[in-house]
Amino acid sequence: MATRSTEATATRPSAGRSGPRTTTPAGRALYTPAERARRDATVWTTVQGVLAPLQFLVFLASLALVVRFLATGEGYGAAVASVVVKTLVLYTIMITGSVWEKVVFGKWLFAPAFFWEDVVSMGVIALHTLYLAMLLGGWGTAGEQFAVALAAYAIYVVNAAQFLWKLRMARLEGARPDPDEGRRWAEYAQ
Numbered sequence: 168m169a170t171r172s173t174e175a176t177a178t179r180p181s182a183g184r185s186g187p188r189t190t191t192p193a194g195r196a197l198y199t200p201a202e203r204a205r206r207d208a209t210v211w212t213t214v215q216g217v218l219a220p221l222q223f224l225v226f227l228a229s230l231a232l233v234v235r236f237l238a239t240g241e242g243y244g245a246a247v248a249s250v251v252v253k254t255l256v257l258y259t260i261m262i263t264g265s266v267w268e269k270v271v272f273g274k275w276l277f278a279p280a281f282f283w284e285d286v287v288s289m290g291v292i293a294l295h296t297l298y299l300a301m302l303l304g305g306w307g308t309a310g311e312q313f314a315v316a317l318a319a320y321a322i323y324v325v326n327a328a329q330f331l332w333k334l335r336m337a338r339l340e341g342a343r344p345d346p347d348e349g350r351r352w353a354e355y356a357q
Contacts, residue, residue: 196340197280197333197336197337198271198280198337198340202271202272202280205270206271209267209270209271211263211266211267211270211271212267212271214263214267215260215263215264218256218259218260218263219260219327219330222253222256222257222260223327225249225253225256226253226320226323228249229246229250229252229253229316229320230317232245232249233246233249233250233316233317233320236309236313237310237313243309246313247302250298250313250316251299251302253295253320254295254298257291257292257295258292258295261288261292264288268281268285281333283329284326284329284330284333287322287325287329288326290322290326291319291322291323294315294318294319294322295316295319297319298312298315298316298319
């Protein structure tokens with residue numbers, strides 16, 4: 168799991184407007200006003216915003232160490248340690264992301280707004296866990312174990328792109344004018 172949106176405020180997209188699509192595939196806004204308020208109020212949004220770039224940095228370092236080992240045969244211990252650290256960071260962000268999703272959407276996982284991101288995250292977790300099982304069980308060669316790690320990393324990149332897309336959608340949603348704002352101001356003024 169990469170991260171959840173950390174945008175501070177956003178408004179609903181107006182129906183019928185041209186421009187970038189800012190709704191989920193089901194056609195609903197990424198966040199309802201209540202979900203947006205919960206997202207903005209919870210500390211878990213900040214936690215996700217910190218862990219996501221940390222995980223990406225760990226991924227880059229680990230990728231370099233794994234590729235170095237596969238290319239030169241040197242640095243096996245560092246490569247293994249880096250994949251283990253990447254896996255632990257992944258587990259941490261998955262757990263905190265589930266808490267975030269429960270707070271914001273009322274579901275631990277697979278909330279409609281992040282359903283496909285969570286599905287792909289399960290694949291990422293499964294491959295990282297398979298790597299750990301192979302490592303701890305002594306199954307496969309180092310090359311086979313690292314092949315599983317690299318497959319996990321490839322799917323992680325796809326998953327990170329999914330979350331970056333959602334972050335972009337949330338930002339676009341926040342930049343769009345609320346078509347009901349004028350009506351609400353008029354009602355407030357009365």
